[in-house]
Amino acid sequence: MMSFLQTYGAQLLLKTWQHLYISAIALLLGVIVAVPIGVLLTRANDTVANVVMSIASMLQTIPAMALLALMIPFFGIGSVPAIIALFIYSLLPILRNTYLGMKDVEPALIDAAKGMGMTSGQSIIKVEVPMAAPVIMAGIRLSATYVIAWAALASYIGAGGLGDFIFNGLNLYRTDLILGGSIPVIILALVVDWLLGKLEAAVTPRTTQA
Amino acid sequence: MEHLNKTYPGGKVAVEDFNLEIEKGEFVCFIGTSGSGKTTTMRMINRMLSQTSGTIKLNGEDIGKMDPVKLRRQIGYVIQNIGLMPHMTIRDNITLVPRLLKWPQEKMNERAKEMIKLVELPEDYLDRYPSQLSGGQQQRIGVVRALAADQDLVLMDEPFGALDPITREALQDLVKDLQERLGKTFVFVTHDMDEALKLSTRIVVMDGGKIMQVDTPDGILRHPANEFVENLIGKDRLIQARPSITTVGQVMLKDPIATTPGKSLTDALRLMHDKRVDSLLVTDEAGILKGVIGIEDVDYNFNSATSVSDIMKKDLFYVQSSSLIRDTVERILKRGLKNIPVVDDNHRLVGIVTRATLVDIVYDALWGDEEADEETNNIHHGEDADSASAKGGEA
Ligand SMILES: Nc1ncnc2c1ncn2[C@@H]1O[C@H](COP(=O)(O)OP(=O)(O)O)[C@@H](O)[C@H]1O
Ligand SMILES: [Mg+2]
Numbered sequence: 001m002m003s004f005l006q007t008y009g010a011q012l013l014l015k016t017w018q019h020l021y022i023s024a025i026a027l028l029l030g031v032i033v034a035v036p037i038g039v040l041l042t043r044a045n046d047t048v049a050n051v052v053m054s055i056a057s058m059l060q061t062i063p064a065m066a067l068l069a070l071m072i073p074f075f076g077i078g079s080v081p082a083i084i085a086l087f088i089y090s091l092l093p094i095l096r097n098t099y100l101g102m103k104d105v106e107p108a109l110i111d112a113a114k115g116m117g118m119t120s121g122q123s124i125i126k127v128e129v130p131m132a133a134p135v136i137m138a139g140i141r142l143s144a145t146y147v148i149a150w151a152a153l154a155s156y157i158g159a160g161g162l163g164d165f166i167f168n169g170l171n172l173y174r175t176d177l178i179l180g181g182s183i184p185v186i187i188l189a190l191v192v193d194w195l196l197g198k199l200e201a202a203v204t205p206r207t208t209q210a
Numbered sequence: 211m212e213h214l215n216k217t218y219p220g221g222k223v224a225v226e227d228f229n230l231e232i233e234k235g236e237f238v239c240f241i242g243t244s245g246s247g248k249t250t251t252m253r254m255i256n257r258m259l260s261q262t263s264g265t266i267k268l269n270g271e272d273i274g275k276m277d278p279v280k281l282r283r284q285i286g287y288v289i290q291n292i293g294l295m296p297h298m299t300i301r302d303n304i305t306l307v308p309r310l311l312k313w314p315q316e317k318m319n320e321r322a323k324e325m326i327k328l329v330e331l332p333e334d335y336l337d338r339y340p341s342q343l344s345g346g347q348q349q350r351i352g353v354v355r356a357l358a359a360d361q362d363l364v365l366m367d368e369p370f371g372a373l374d375p376i377t378r379e380a381l382q383d384l385v386k387d388l389q390e391r392l393g394k395t396f397v398f399v400t401h402d403m404d405e406a407l408k409l410s411t412r413i414v415v416m417d418g419g420k421i422m423q424v425d426t427p428d429g430i431l432r433h434p435a436n437e438f439v440e441n442l443i444g445k446d447r448l449i450q451a452r453p454s455i456t457t458v459g460q461v462m463l464k465d466p467i468a469t470t471p472g473k474s475l476t477d478a479l480r481l482m483h484d485k486r487v488d489s490l491l492v493t494d495e496a497g498i499l500k501g502v503i504g505i506e507d508v509d510y511n512f513n514s515a516t517s518v519s520d521i522m523k524k525d526l527f528y529v530q531s532s533s534l535i536r537d538t539v540e541r542i543l544k545r546g547l548k549n550i551p552v553v554d555d556n557h558r559l560v561g562i563v564t565r566a567t568l569v570d571i572v573y574d575a576l577w578g579d580e581e582a583d584e585e586t587n588n589i590h591h592g593e594d595a596d597s598a599s600a601k602g603g604e605a
Binding site: 112119122127206 | 355
């Protein structure tokens, strides 16, 4: 263990950073795209919402390796295609939770908001998104876990990250490299999930006094 | 509201040719069975729904031409599920519309304090969240939230339906007080007739999307326009209502048998015999009630007395024709009197209430509709004649 760290410590840090970096960017893009779309879908008619959801679900079912490989003709190799592929994976959980969370806000509240003279936008920002925040955050946490796990595959198209250890280990039959890559992935996923859990608590609106 | 119609997509006609003019400061209740179109009508007023045809005007201005968001900010809105924002403090809930209207912070704080005082809750509740208040307290906040931005018109859709009777009554008192004291106009949807009777200045009875009757609570009770309205009012309330609004003059027998003090006992006895009665009321020439003589008195004094004035009893129980049956019937019954003379304001004899009349009143009150009407026509035909012309529906 100690010797492994001595030999690969610096590399481990770098790979962990790369891993975190591509995951974070993919997730951030996912949030930026999927949350607004999820919100807008609640204002679209059901057919449109269903179509969009189906497309997102379909993207989700493409095997990870295939999706990554598919990126190469369009974006070459490196971290850009990896980030795009991971971003596509992150969409569905966020989109679905946003949509369902918003749909799940008590209709009486939305009715009251509108009846008191809130515009649709005010209702979304002041009432619906705050009320749906915990559900939306749950979707983001789920996506984060997926993205971190699948980012390990990104090494396959030359994006770096902890997947480099794992793939090397697999090629060379080196258990220490496999473990040295996969254990940090697990730890990273747990830590990120824990942090996002904190964030979830923070964005969950207060409904009682401190 | 003129010729208002609403057909939902799918063809359901929810409101049909609804016409109503509401004056400032009125408390109008829409009442009717579930699905009669009350909510639909109300929600067209603040454009939560748009009508299929017809126009609604607010202070003379067609609301269809107004910005719906602005319109809603000037109309208070209270719904059954209260609809307080659970993630906002009571203060923020109360000042929600003022905040939308971008009032200065100072003014909003002022208003929040004013409002919480209005509903008699402590000021430190302003920092609480809705979940920390009881249902009744929450709905109090719901009510003042609809007033906080100086809305002159407040729409309420069965706001107290989910509350226990005591809380409900307190809140009814509150809104009635607000209407009377602050001159606010209320449009209030309910399916509870007691609530409508208690609060309204006018009641709009709806069925199947149409107005059945528009009248004051008294008018509705007195002259239900049709069977539907009667059923909605319910037998119990009609029983209470009828004696409560009927005057003695409406139920008394007119032209009572009377004599004058100067007449001889022989004349009096002959009159009793002819009319088959056992007592005579005594009036002077001007018809002023003076006393009464009974057959016992005649019999007992026939030899010693000569004129009616010698034997008549002067202190007798009588009632005013304008007094209400509600107030008199019990007194009459308790005294066990057979006949009670009825006088007008000048003390002139105008009629008589007999035991038989009382039987009719009680009978009518308890079972009084169709079958009884035939038999008791003579008693309150005056009332029935009125109700025939009391078809509501247009305003
Ligand atoms: N969104 C809707 N779509 C179709 N029909 C509706 C809708 N809302 C109400 N209705 C129908 O319109 C009628 C009147 O409804 P509503 O105004 O809610 O009645 P009320 O408030 O008197 O109970 C009912 O028959 C109801 O089923
Ligand atoms: Mg209703």
